[in-house]
Amino acid sequence: MTNSFADFKNAKMILVIGSNMTEAHPVAATFVKDAVLSGAQLIVVDPRRTDLVDFASLHVPINVGSDVAFINGVMNVLINENLYDKAYVESCTTGFDELKQKVMEYPPERAAEISGVSPDAIRELARRLASVKPAMLMYTLGITEHTCGVNNVMSCANLQMLLGNVGFECGGVNPLRGQNNVQGACDMGALPNVFPGYQRVDNAEAREKFMKAWNVPSLPDKPGLMMPTMMEGLTTGKIKAFYVFGENLANTEPDIHHVEHCLESAEFLVCQDIFPTETTRFAHVILPAAAWSENDGTFTSSERRVNRVRTASLPPGDAKPNWWIFKELAKRMGHEWASNSAQEIWDNELSVLAPSMAGIKYSRLEEDGIQWPAPSLDHPGTPTLHKNGRFTGGLGVLKALDWTPPAEVPDQEFPLTLSTGRRLYHYHTRTQTGRSQGINDLLGEETADLSAADAREKGISDGERISVKSRRGEVVVKARITNQVPKGLVWMAFHFREGCANWLTNPVYDPITQTAEYKACAVRIDKLG
Amino acid sequence: MSDTFILNGKETPFEKGQVILEAARNGGIEIPTLCYLRGASPTGACRICLVEVTGARSLMAACSTPVAAGMEVFTETGRVHQARKLNVELLLSSGKHDCMVCEASGNCRLQDLAYFYKITDLRFEKNEEIYPAETENPFIVRDFSRCILCGRCVQACNEVVVNRAISLGYRGAKSKVCTGGDQPYMDSICVFCGQCVEVCPVGALTEKKAVSLGRPWETQKIRTTCPYCGVGCQQLLHVKDGRIVKVTAVENAQPNEGRLCVKGRFAYDFIYSEDRLKTPLIRQENGDFREASWDEALDLVADKFKGIIEQYGPDALAGVSCARSINEDSYQMQKLFRSVIGTNNIDHCART
Structure with a gap:
C-alpha cells in the first residue's frame, strides 16, 4: 500500500475495486464503513454485490476481467471533460500523451460494451471520483488474479495519478494483501529476482554486498x-x-x-x-515446524508495517522454528551461520543489508511497529509513499494499456464464468481455521454461489447439490442462490478439499508475474442426474 | 486552540466539542463510567459518570455533557459519590451479579465500582431473571442476567465495526440487547467479530472457548500480530500455563484500534490440534512415512540436495517460501537457496 490503514476512516472519497473487504480483510473494512458514517462517499466496482455495497453511494458491477477497459473508459471521461489534475500530471508524471491517445480508443460506449455497465455509469463514476480530492483507491485480488493482472494494477495506478491522488494522506493506490506476511516474504527476498530489500540479483554491486555479508565466493546472477x-x-x-x-x-x-x-x-x-x-x-x-505464537519474529503487513510476533507457547514434540531448520541445513551443506534467533537475524543481518529497513531494529518494535522505508535509526517510518507526488523512482509512469479478455471465456459448452476467492469464516485451505474449534460450525462446506436467474434456468433450488464442471475438472457442491452474484457468474472459494474451486480453475498466468487467472474461467452447472 | 474550564478547582484546558469525561481524562482526572465508548456517540446510559456542575439543576453525565469555557466541574463531591453509589446498587440489583462464577470476575467495571463504593449488601430487591442465557453459538455466551444495558455492545456493533447486528429492543424492565427479530446470534446477521465481547464492561458477553480456563489475574498478556490476513491486527494473547486461553485486541494500537475479526479473535487454537506434525518424517519404500530424528532427516535432505547439485547443477533445485511465517524464516530460506545451494529459484505465493 502507498498509504496506511489509519487513512481509511478519514478518507472522504473511497474507490474499492476487486476487493471483498468485509470478508477478506474485515477489520480494514470497518474503517471504510466508519468513513462512510462520517460522510465519505464510497464507490464499489465489483461484479458481485459484496456486503460493502450496502454502504456505497455507487456500485458498478463490471464484468469479470473487464477492468482495463472500464478504467480506460473512466480516464477517457476524465480527460475529455477536463476533470483530471493537469498540474500533477505535468509535474509528477510521464507518459500522458501515450495514455491519452490510448484511452481515446475507449470512449464510455466502448468501455461499457466490454464491461457490461452503462456508459452513464462510467461517466457518473468519473465525475464523482474527480469531485473529491484526494480519493483513496483500494484493491485486492480481483485486480491481480487475471492474465492481465499487471495491466489491471497499472490501470489503477494510471487512474490515481491522472487524478493527482498519489502521494497524499487518504489517497494512493492500496492493495490489501491477502496473507499476514506476504508483504514480508517479498521484502525478505523470497522472490526469484531480488535479494532482501528489493536489491536485484542481476546487479553486480548488490551481489558483491551479499557475497561479503554471507561469506560466499559467488552468488547466482540470473533471476530464478x-x-x-x-x-x-x-x-x-x-x-x-x-x-x-x-x-x-x-x-x-x-x-x-x-x-x-x-x-x-x-x-x-x-x-x-x-x-x-x-x-x-x-x-x-x-x-x-513451529507455528505462529511458538517463536519470536516479525510480520510485515500490507501497510509496510513491521510488527512483532511473540512466543506464547512451545512447539509440540520435536517441531522446530523454521529459521533453525534452514540454519541446520546450511550447516550440513558446509555453511556456518552466526545468527541464532529471529532477533539476531533481523538486527544483525536483514536490517544491515536492506537499506529501506536499516532503521528498524527489534528495540524499536515494542509498540506499534514501524512502516518501511525507515532508512535510519532516527527515522519515524513512512506512512505515505511518494509524498506530494514526488515518486521514489523519479516521475510516475502513466502506461498506455489495452484490454485483453480472460484466457477462457464462456461458450456454448461452458456458458458461465467462474470467479473465486475467500469467505469470511475460513482462511485458504483451512489448515488453521478448520482446526480452530467452532469455525466449521459457522461454515461447514463449500457452495457454488449462483444468481436466481441461472438457478431457475436449470431448475436448481437453493441448497441442492449440483455439478460444476470446467475443462479441467468437476465438483459436486451445494448451490447457494444469492443476489450477490449476477446472472452468468458462479462464485466459489477454495477452503474445502471437496468442492474446492481449484479443481476447476484455469492454470493460465499473467506473463510478467505468473499470477494465475483464479478470477475467470468457463464452467457449466448441472443438476445431478 | 484550546479553552479552559475549572476541574476540581483547577484551570484545565479542553478542546471544543469535548465532553467533560474526555477533557477530565486529558487533565489527569479519571471519572468512572460503564457506558462510555471512545469513538462512538455518547449514550449517557449508565449514570455512573455523574459530576456536579456549578449552576446546573442536577448532576450531569460527564460522558455526554460538552464542556463550556469557564464551566466549573466537581468530580469527587459527597453528592456525586452518593449518587454513583446508588446507581451501582441499582445495577447490582438488576440482575445476577455473582462474581464467584462469573467469567468476567477480575475484569469487570461493575465489580470494581461495587468494591470501590464498599457495597456489601443489596438494599434493593433483586430483579428475577427474565431472559435465559444464549449459548448455542460456538464463540459468544450472552448472559442477559448479567447485562446492565449500558449499550456499549450496541455502540460497538453499529458505530465502530458497523456490522449492525444488534440494537436495544423492548422497553422498560423488559429491555434487552437484540439481534433483528431477537434471534440467537447464529440465526442473525452477526459475523462473530466479537467486538461486543471486547467492549462489554461486565460478564454479560464472554468468550465461550475461554470458560473456566483462567482468571484475568492468572493469565499473562502477550502482545502479538494476527496470523490471518495482511492487515496486521495487534492482539493480546491471554496465556496461562503456556497455553493461549483467549485473544483480545490491543486497545488504541495501530492499525486495528482495538478491533479484531472472527478469525483473529477466535481461530487461535489450531496450534494445539492433535494433528500437528511433531517429528520429522521420511517416506519409506512402501510409500508410508516413518518417524525420524532431526539428524537423520536433515542429513538426508542435505545429502540429497548435494547429490542433485553435483549431478544437475544448483538450478535443478527450487523452493517456495511461506507467506504465513515470520520474516526471518523467509530471509533464511532465500539465503539457503542463494548462498548455499547457489540458485535464485526461490519464490512464494507473492502474487496471489
Missing part, C-alpha cells in the same frame, strides 16, 4: 524461476528437488489434477509445515 515454472519443471525433469515451506499447493494452485501431477513428478520433495496437508502426501521428507 517463479513458482508455476518451477512446478512445470518438475514434470519435465528440469527441477529435480522441490522444497515447499508452509504452502498447501495441492489445494491452492489452479487445476488440482495438474498440480498433483507436478508434485508427484518430483524426484525429491521436502515439505516443511505445521500440519500434514494434501501437499505433504507427496513429500519424501516432512519437517515439523
Whole structure:
C-alpha cells in the first residue's frame, strides 16, 4: 500500500475495486464503513454485490476481467471533460500523451460494451471520483488474479495519478494483501529476482554486498524461476528437488489434477509445515515446524508495517522454528551461520543489508511497529509513499494499456464464468481455521454461489447439490442462490478439499508475474442426474 | 486552540466539542463510567459518570455533557459519590451479579465500582431473571442476567465495526440487547467479530472457548500480530500455563484500534490440534512415512540436495517460501537457496 490503514476512516472519497473487504480483510473494512458514517462517499466496482455495497453511494458491477477497459473508459471521461489534475500530471508524471491517445480508443460506449455497465455509469463514476480530492483507491485480488493482472494494477495506478491522488494522506493506490506476511516474504527476498530489500540479483554491486555479508565466493546472477515454472519443471525433469515451506499447493494452485501431477513428478520433495496437508502426501521428507505464537519474529503487513510476533507457547514434540531448520541445513551443506534467533537475524543481518529497513531494529518494535522505508535509526517510518507526488523512482509512469479478455471465456459448452476467492469464516485451505474449534460450525462446506436467474434456468433450488464442471475438472457442491452474484457468474472459494474451486480453475498466468487467472474461467452447472 | 474550564478547582484546558469525561481524562482526572465508548456517540446510559456542575439543576453525565469555557466541574463531591453509589446498587440489583462464577470476575467495571463504593449488601430487591442465557453459538455466551444495558455492545456493533447486528429492543424492565427479530446470534446477521465481547464492561458477553480456563489475574498478556490476513491486527494473547486461553485486541494500537475479526479473535487454537506434525518424517519404500530424528532427516535432505547439485547443477533445485511465517524464516530460506545451494529459484505465493 502507498498509504496506511489509519487513512481509511478519514478518507472522504473511497474507490474499492476487486476487493471483498468485509470478508477478506474485515477489520480494514470497518474503517471504510466508519468513513462512510462520517460522510465519505464510497464507490464499489465489483461484479458481485459484496456486503460493502450496502454502504456505497455507487456500485458498478463490471464484468469479470473487464477492468482495463472500464478504467480506460473512466480516464477517457476524465480527460475529455477536463476533470483530471493537469498540474500533477505535468509535474509528477510521464507518459500522458501515450495514455491519452490510448484511452481515446475507449470512449464510455466502448468501455461499457466490454464491461457490461452503462456508459452513464462510467461517466457518473468519473465525475464523482474527480469531485473529491484526494480519493483513496483500494484493491485486492480481483485486480491481480487475471492474465492481465499487471495491466489491471497499472490501470489503477494510471487512474490515481491522472487524478493527482498519489502521494497524499487518504489517497494512493492500496492493495490489501491477502496473507499476514506476504508483504514480508517479498521484502525478505523470497522472490526469484531480488535479494532482501528489493536489491536485484542481476546487479553486480548488490551481489558483491551479499557475497561479503554471507561469506560466499559467488552468488547466482540470473533471476530464478517463479513458482508455476518451477512446478512445470518438475514434470519435465528440469527441477529435480522441490522444497515447499508452509504452502498447501495441492489445494491452492489452479487445476488440482495438474498440480498433483507436478508434485508427484518430483524426484525429491521436502515439505516443511505445521500440519500434514494434501501437499505433504507427496513429500519424501516432512519437517515439523513451529507455528505462529511458538517463536519470536516479525510480520510485515500490507501497510509496510513491521510488527512483532511473540512466543506464547512451545512447539509440540520435536517441531522446530523454521529459521533453525534452514540454519541446520546450511550447516550440513558446509555453511556456518552466526545468527541464532529471529532477533539476531533481523538486527544483525536483514536490517544491515536492506537499506529501506536499516532503521528498524527489534528495540524499536515494542509498540506499534514501524512502516518501511525507515532508512535510519532516527527515522519515524513512512506512512505515505511518494509524498506530494514526488515518486521514489523519479516521475510516475502513466502506461498506455489495452484490454485483453480472460484466457477462457464462456461458450456454448461452458456458458458461465467462474470467479473465486475467500469467505469470511475460513482462511485458504483451512489448515488453521478448520482446526480452530467452532469455525466449521459457522461454515461447514463449500457452495457454488449462483444468481436466481441461472438457478431457475436449470431448475436448481437453493441448497441442492449440483455439478460444476470446467475443462479441467468437476465438483459436486451445494448451490447457494444469492443476489450477490449476477446472472452468468458462479462464485466459489477454495477452503474445502471437496468442492474446492481449484479443481476447476484455469492454470493460465499473467506473463510478467505468473499470477494465475483464479478470477475467470468457463464452467457449466448441472443438476445431478 | 484550546479553552479552559475549572476541574476540581483547577484551570484545565479542553478542546471544543469535548465532553467533560474526555477533557477530565486529558487533565489527569479519571471519572468512572460503564457506558462510555471512545469513538462512538455518547449514550449517557449508565449514570455512573455523574459530576456536579456549578449552576446546573442536577448532576450531569460527564460522558455526554460538552464542556463550556469557564464551566466549573466537581468530580469527587459527597453528592456525586452518593449518587454513583446508588446507581451501582441499582445495577447490582438488576440482575445476577455473582462474581464467584462469573467469567468476567477480575475484569469487570461493575465489580470494581461495587468494591470501590464498599457495597456489601443489596438494599434493593433483586430483579428475577427474565431472559435465559444464549449459548448455542460456538464463540459468544450472552448472559442477559448479567447485562446492565449500558449499550456499549450496541455502540460497538453499529458505530465502530458497523456490522449492525444488534440494537436495544423492548422497553422498560423488559429491555434487552437484540439481534433483528431477537434471534440467537447464529440465526442473525452477526459475523462473530466479537467486538461486543471486547467492549462489554461486565460478564454479560464472554468468550465461550475461554470458560473456566483462567482468571484475568492468572493469565499473562502477550502482545502479538494476527496470523490471518495482511492487515496486521495487534492482539493480546491471554496465556496461562503456556497455553493461549483467549485473544483480545490491543486497545488504541495501530492499525486495528482495538478491533479484531472472527478469525483473529477466535481461530487461535489450531496450534494445539492433535494433528500437528511433531517429528520429522521420511517416506519409506512402501510409500508410508516413518518417524525420524532431526539428524537423520536433515542429513538426508542435505545429502540429497548435494547429490542433485553435483549431478544437475544448483538450478535443478527450487523452493517456495511461506507467506504465513515470520520474516526471518523467509530471509533464511532465500539465503539457503542463494548462498548455499547457489540458485535464485526461490519464490512464494507473492502474487496471489
